[in-house]
Amino acid sequence: MAGNIYIADSGNHAIRKISTNGTVSTLAGTMGAAGNTNASGSSARFRSPQGIAVDASGSVYVADTGNQQIRRITANGTVTTFAGAAFTGSASPLGGRASFTGSAHAAFLGSADSTNLPASVDGNATTARFSYPTDITIDSAGNLYVTDSGTEKIRKITANGTVTTLGGSPDGFFYNPLAVAVGANGILYVADAGNNRIARGLPGNAPLQPPTITVQPVSADNVYAGTAVNFSVSASGGNLAYQWYRNGTAINGATSPSLARTASTLSAGSYSVAVTNTLGTEWSDDAVMGLRPPPLVSGGPSEPARPGDSVQFAADYDGPTPTAYQWLKNGKPIPGKTGAGLLIDLVSFGDSGIYSLAITTASGKIITEGQALFVEDTGRLVYRVRATGTSAENAVRTTARLEGYLVRDRDIGQTCFVWTNPSAKTWTIEWMPDLTMKSTGPMIGSTTVFRRYTEYDPEEESIWFSGIDKIVRVGTNTQVLAPTPLDGYLNTITTEGSTIIEMLKTSLTLDIVQTQKSITIDSSIQETVERITGELQTKGYQESQ
Secondary structure (H helix, E strand, C coil): CCCCEEEEEHHHCEEEEECCCCCEEEEECCCCCECCECCEHHHCEECCCCEEEECCCCCEEEEEHHHCEEEEECCCCEEEEEECCCCCCCCCCCCCCCCCCCCCHHHHHCCCCHHHCCCCECECCCCCECCCEEEEEECCCCCEEEEEHHHCEEEEECCCCCEEEEEECCCCCCCCEEEEEECCCCCEEEEEHHHCEEEEECCCCCCCCCCEEEECCCCEEEECCCEEEEEECEEECCCCEEEEEECCEECCCCCCCEEEEECCCCCCEEEEEEEEECCEEEECCCEEEEECCCCEEECCCCCCECCCCCEEEEEECCCCCEEEEEEEECCEECCCCCCCEEEECCCCHHHCEEEEEEEEECCEEEECCCEEECECCCCEEEEEEEEEEEECCCCCCCCEEEEEEEEEECCCCEEEEEEEECCCCEEEEEECCCCEEEECCCCCCCEEEEEEECCCCCCCEEEEEEEEEEEEEECCCEEEEEECCEEEEECCEECCCCCEEEEEEEEEEEEEEECCCCCCCCCCHHHHHHHHHHHHHHCCCEECC
């Protein structure tokens, strides 16, 4: 204190003091006189003291190595035993430890019988025992730390004299620890002579040990994509740092004992963690995240469906207990379809798509494989035709009107117009084998186009209809996707005598829908046409000659 230097003069069994002006004096003990006596000044006796520490009040603490005790010297020179009972065994007081500078542990122990070394016992100041304490240091709270070299331990003594073991034997971590120091942050530094290193440890009662993994991470090698996976590790050693790796590459920010991941093709692989402190690094075993194939959707049709069919889907799933379901079409939720199965009764063209099921569990969301449903463009449609336009050659007639029916067999691509003349009460049948139907797709919102080309000029269209597919329901038993209405033009159609009607604006509205599943009246398009003309005949119409 106050700039004075205190020395444990081991060979002279005394505690010496060097003042700030360089004066050397004996604080306690008699030069050359070994013993174990509590007294003042020169009446006190030590035996080969080695370590020394001074507290804030000026009291000096001595690792009295030969007496296996910690002694205290007050500022006025009074010596007492602070902790440790005197060793009463038959071993040499020094145990042959004159060669304290030897690098080998055996040389340090000398020739003493190691089975008769002083014991290392924790307890209060009077019952605790030390085994060749070689060094001592003190922290800001007044706790003492001692290298108990005889039993390879680091011991702690509280201000009231209670002795505990911080680390060392029987774990074999230290090998001949000779010196100890404490930093301002309370962390201990140990000169571990036999291991040729400086060991660092946590303050307080934490063991001074390198990392040791006690619980290894467990693999999750057969999980569905979307499942939450948690890897975790438990380790001992104090002041530990963690770094997780995937396939040998460090994961940014993964620095805690546990690692949460969502199973996917991007996250599957081999995981490990490095546990580190200043004393070393311990690597965990590898834990594997492996994906199992996604659940399949079953129950769909083995062949393309036709309008009016009934289709049912289910999922082949055996994972964690589901808490919710949501059916998807082309990856988007289908409103209201939240059951384990999906029934589509009376399918239509708009039902074509890829169906999958999102299964929510406590571990995450699992998406099944998709099952395709294709609804064929088949069946028979009957359109009501109403057309109005302007006559190009007859200046007297400013408008013209056509009425009738368009019958289309989607399955075989056959088309027939039944034109009607309400004023003359006649009908005319016009078969159009060269009328083609093109569509951008079978989905809702696709464009459907009817085209017919003149025989003498393939590039000139004589009829053209187009529209947007919409779902319509006819009656209570049939639901189909059909283009309704279709808007377009009739070109160069000769009718109503010699009048040529050009660019006649036309509107087709769906009048009758017959699908393959619901055709019970007519077995062919010819029968449908005959039924229409028969109904016209009952209304007084006759076929035009």
